[in-house]
Each structure stands twice: as C-alpha cells, then as structure tokens.
Amino acid sequence: MDSLLSAKLLRQLEQFQLLAQRRAKSSARGERRSRSRGQSVEFADYRTYVAGDDFRYLDWNLYGRLERLFVKLYEEERELPVRIFLDASESMTFGQPRKFDFARQVAAAVGYVALCGFDRVSVIAFPDRPEQSVVRGALRSVRGRKSALEFFRNITQLSAGDGVNLNEALRRAALEARQAGVAVVLSDFLDPAGYEKGLEALVGRGFQVNAVQILSPEELNPSTYGDLKLVDAETGSIQEVTFGKYRLKSYQQTVHNFCQRLREFCQSRGIRFFMASSGTPLEQLLLQQLREAEVWG
C-alpha cells in the first residue's frame, strides 16, 4: 500500500466523496440518492393509499385536514458503481516513471475515495491475462472501506503487457456492466485503431466517464536523436525516422494536436478529460485537477 499511495495522501483522500452527476441506478442499497422510492429519511412524494400499504407511512395530518388517506414516499438510497478501466497494455510500461505505475496509483486513489463513500468499485484491466485472473477477479467488485487494504494489494499485483484494442476493450466492458455509474478510463490512448468507439460505448451505456490520459515525459519531450529505427512495443512494426533537435518543436506540436483532438472528442461527448505526465506529482492530478473538475469534492 505504501508503494501506491502515501498515508498523508490517503488521509486527504478520505475527506473526498465522488460527486455523481446522475442518480444512482444500482439495485443495491447504498448512500446515493436514486430515483427509486424506498426507505430513507428523504421525503419524495405522496400517493393515494391503496389497500395493503403500510400504515406507518400514512400521513395522518393530511388525513385530518382532507379526510383522505395518503402514503408518504421516501427516496431510496442506492450505491454508486465506480468502474475503473485500467490500460495494462505494453505501451503503458514505458516511461520513467512508468505510465502503468502512475495509472495504478490513480486507480488506487479513485478506488479508495469510492470505497470510503460506500460505493462499489470495479477495476477492469485490459488486455486479459489469464495468469492474473484471480487478482483481476478480486478487483471486479470491491465495496466497503475495510476492503481497501485488499484492494490495494490486488492493484499492486497487476502487471502490464501485450497489445490491446482500446475500442474493443472499452466496448466489451460497457456491455458487461449491469449498472452504469462513474467510469474512469486510465490510458495513454496511443492505439492506432483509435479510442472513439470505446469511449462512445461507455457514454452510450450511461456511464459518467472520466478519461485520464497518461503520457511519459519521454513521449512528451523525447531526448533520443539521430537516424532511428523505431520499434513499436505493441505491434512490433518498424518505422525509420530521422529525428533531430530541430524537429523537436514539430514533434511537440504533433503530441499537442493528438491530445487536443482527444480533449475535443471528450468535451463533445460530455466526458471529463484529464491529461497527466507520469513524471508529475500524483497530488497535482488528484488534489487539484480532479477536485477542480468536481470529480470529487
């Protein structure tokens, strides 16, 4: 746990609660307001008494005034499913510090805030790795603050590798979700096949999507120059480039355009977008960017 988040950061995160923009639709009871009527302290509405209703919910004051029987309805409080989609492809193993390590820390922080808020947390790492099925299965559904320790331990055991189709992975995860909730996608989004369909699938499923793009400092500002033979870690394809300092600005502009395109896509779909370098302090993302964007508060 220490390797993921510091104790100080955990204490700060305990004060936060995920802010849901939509009512919870989960069937399980929780502490989130929902559109369902049930038992709580929050008054919701009246309805005419029908035979069989519980006399304890009759509004006797109203009966005294109108001589008609009405039953008081209360809002049902449900849990908020928080699903964290963690890109565990080969490309996430790059950078110093590694992008995947950074992503795991963010996932742990988001999960911890959700667990503290009595929300159900699911961490879906893709691509699938059979040898990690136990760990990944344990992360499918975690609830309650007391599960945090186990939650952190499992996240720590996650590893990255192999290639992935981001669109396909997100689309399948959207379909598999029984209830929509808050979705946090942690990825570098460097997929030649794109990311649009995957994110659209999450939005279409009703998730409140938060996309966090994580890039390494080397990707933002490369320091290797010369005549290079680039080998794609995921696809194995080889590209020959001649790269010098004089082309650094052009490269940075390319990266900026790529990130800007992703940002504009997210804004058009109501997705909150965050971009972070794996080299920046974790607190800057968690305590500033996410808080200012009212992901939690």
Next chain:
Amino acid sequence: MNFLAPAAIAFAAAIPIVIVFYLLKRKRVVHLVSSTLLWQKFLAETQASSPFQRLRHNWLLILQILVLLLAIFALMRPYLAGEGRTGRLRVAILDASASMMATDVQPNRFEQAKADLEKLIDGLKGNDQLVLLLASAHTEVKQSATTDKVALRRALATCVAMETPTRLAEAFKLAETLVKNRPESEGPEIHLFSDGAASGLDDFQNKNLPLVYHRYGKHSENAGITAIDVRANPANARERALFATIANLSTNARAVELELSFGNDVVETRTVSLSGTNTQPLVFVAPQNQDGVFTLRIKNEDALAADNRASIVSLIPQPARVLLVSRSNRFLEKALRTAPNAELTIVPALAEQPQNFDVVVLDDVSPTVWPAANVLAFHVVNTNLFSSWENAKTPPVVDWKSGHPLLRFVSLDNVQVAETLAIKAPPWGVGLVESPNTPLVVAGELYRRKVVWVGFDILQSTWPLRISFPIFVANAIDWLNPSASRNAELMVRAGEPFRFPIEQPISKAELTTSDGQRRTIPVEPGARELIVGDAYRQGVYRLSAGTNDVTFCVNLLDAAESNLTPREELPFGKYSKVTATAVKRANVELWRWIAAGALAFLLFEWWYYHKRTA
C-alpha cells in the same frame, strides 16, 4: 572545343559511386518506443530490410554530381582553338650585390626582395610569363620566360646574395632585349628589386624602359673600407706601408675601430673618428720580412659586414733588373740609378733578345728584336706599337692623368717639347700626357707585357731639367717591375675573374676558397692561364696549380656598395630617372580565399547537418 587530357573522362566512373552512396541507407539506431503513433509525421520509410533504399530527389546529390562533372571537365583541360591573348611578360631583376645584404631591414634587404618577388610570382595570371635575372657583378638568368610558378619559385629559392658590386647595366641590357620587341598590348614590364646602388645606367637614358623599381632599405648606418693598397714605405724601404681608405656612409659621426693583422698576428689597432658622410685615408706602417697577407678589419658592427674587412697580399719587393739601351743619355741614366729598387745595366744597342731582365729601357734606339720584357721606350716607334706615325713640332702639354700610378707626384706644367712622334692613341694603351694632336705618353699592356711609351726624345725637351722627370722614371720602373705589380695582380674585386698565367702545362688545379672549401678547377690542355671566375665571397683564396701555390685576395672595395642609402630614384643619365614604387605592384590572386571559403562552407554545411540530426 578540344581537350588536352581527354583520358580524364575516366574519372566519370566516380559518378555512379556517388549515386551508390545515396542508395545506401544510413545505419540507424534501434529505439523501442511505446507507440509509433506520434512518429508518423517523421516517417522516413516503412520497411528497412535491405541495405539499399529508393533513390529519392535530393538536391545535394544533384549538386555533388554537378561539381563532379565540372571537375572532370576541368581535368580534361578543354581549350578553344584560335587566337588567344598571350600573357604579359615580366622581367624580374633581383639585385644580389653586397649592399642587398644590409641588415637595416629584417632579415636583410635581399630576403625582403625575395619575399616581394615571390608575391609577384604568386600574382601572375594564367598566361603571364616571368623571366628571373639575378644581378650582381654579372647577370645570371636564373629562369627563362615561363608561366610555371613552381619553376619560378624553385629558381628564386636558389638565389643568394653575393659580396660583389652591382652591375645593373648588364641586367638592363638583357632585360631590354627581352621586352624590346614585345607589342604594347602585352604590357611587358621590368621589375627591379634593388636598393638602387647602381651606376653606369646612362646608356638607357632614352630607352624608355617599362621599369618598375621596388626599393629596399631604410638607412645607411655603415662604415666600410673602400680602398686598400700596400707598397714599400717611402721613408724606410724595409718596411711596408699599407694605404687604406675608410668611409663613414652614415650622416652621424662615428668612431671606427680598426685592426690590422699580418697573417694571424695583430699588427696594429687604431680608432678613427669620422664625421658624417666623410672618408679618411689611412697609412699603416709595418715591418715585413716574408711574403704574407695584410688584413684590415673594422671591428664595429654596422648594417653591412661585407665591407668591414679587406685583405691584400704583400710580397717582399724584388729589385727590378733594368737594361738601358742608349747611345748616351746622362739624364736618363742618372734617373735610373736613383730609382729605388733597381739594378741597372747599360748597353748601346740591342741586337738579340735580352735575357734575365725585368725592364728594358729603349732610349731613341730601335731594337732589332722587340724585347720580351716590360718596356719603357723613349722616342721609339715600331709597327708592333703603332700602325702609323709622323713628326709634330713643339707640341704643348695640355693635360695629364695625375691619378695614374705613373704620374704620381709628377707635374708637367713647365715641360716643353721641341719635337715628338705624332701617333693615334693605340688600342692597347691609354694616353697619359696629352698634347692637342697626339698623346705624348702612352701606357698599356701589349702581348702580356707592360709598355710605357714616350713619344719624344727627352733631350729634345726641358723635361730632364725638371724634378718631375726622375719621379716619373722611378714611377715607371716601379710600375714596370713585375714583382711590384704582383701585389696588385693578387687582389681582385669580388665577382671579377682572377687570372693566373700558366708557365708549364698542368692537368688540374685546386682552389681553397675563403670559407675553407676546396674544389678542383678543370684545366684545358694547352691553356696559358687559369681563370677563377666565381670568387663572389671576399677573403683570402689559395690556388694550387701544379708546382705553383698562389694566394690572392678578394675584396669588395666599392664605395657605392658601402653607401647603403636607399635611392628613391634610379638615374638614367642626366634627364631620365625612375622613381621607386610606393606600392608594391603584385597581383594577389583570390582563388585561394574563395576555395578556402567554399571549403569552410562545406564543412559548415556538414557540421550543421549533423548537428540537426545528432
């Protein structure tokens, strides 16, 4: 258009090599990246399995091929047949005389002149020709007309200064013949690299030589020995008197420290104070009991070392054996008896060749056989001497050469002559005493024998009654005495030939020069004299020829050379002169700088390319 070296087209084989270099791929560094997605813009090639790549449009390749083609074209040496403009001819005269060794400029005038001449060579354009003449006592063609700068530089490197006087007239004559018939369009030029210490250029007064005068030197801080002679001391015949002239050529007064040595022994040291631009004759007296060499040195350092030393061979004088052929002439007889260092024999007539006599005096007696000795003849004519003659009455004495050794201390003011033989001045001698129509006294050398001819009978004149007569006779005996003239014969000016008569046939001779080097002088069979023509360094030389060993001295002894004052103008007669160029006219070629700039640009391009990709 034709080509001088068409085989150079073979260099075109280099073009495919250049193209192959562009086909070859550069070796690239393998670099693992998370994704190549961000690198699409910088994509060079999608696949890299072969060492070759597709030939793409590349300006650098085109430029390189273009440069290569131009280089091949140049190597083929193209030319256009037809009338081409010939280059200009320049004749460079490099003064290599002693004054050019002056060190008033560093390292010395001669080296500076060589450096400027090298610039002139560098500045020659393609077809310009240059002739290199080295002028000292003689003019030497170091390089005939050529456009080959390498040959010119090589010839220039062999030029060395010599301790000789300047004889520029010879060089100008040669240069004139080279440029004389050149058309004006070719613009021939004569470049003189000198300090201007030259005389005798009057012949070129009206030649209008296209001369560019490059002057060298700053000042004339110099003192030198300009004359030296040795003879018996008039006051004491057993001593030798050495006469020398010291000149201070600078404008400041200076004290000159002199040292006279005989062989290796110092005889006398003396300090002489000389005012600016002044000369002073000096007499040193020294006992001498054997033949040897007197050397006079100036011990002060000055700008020119070549004139600070002079040597002269001094031989113990031998008495002259004089044969007087006279019917009766008491005046002459008495004068001969009083002449120093003479042993007199008198005969009334000369019927056969006299033996063992150094001087024969003919007093109005025509010999049957002309004596094979030096002759002093009074009122004698001979077809050997003159082609024609006649008598002249009362010829007045109008002029005489008082500077000649024969007339030293001789005054002919009050001499009258009743009758004389009138002749025309012969080619073998010079007239020493002149009357309006005929020379009265002639001195010269005929058939390697000295002759002094007096045209009148002294008894038909008032001369025997004058004090000048016995002085003249004494001078004549001294001048005609072979042993007395040996001293003068054993001293030559630097650059002048030394002649040594060969009595017996020899096969070879060996010369030891002043710097101790020995070399053999070839002698042609039947040669009657040995000539050393390359004594350009002053000092004492020793010549070993058969059984004869002779020592002779080479000296500068030239006041014009010792005067180091750089001449702004070079006089050609009274009315013509050439002023030194203020600016050294030497074209400086720029192609080296342009080539260096191109190379620098190429290096910069190379560096910048690698800086961008590294």
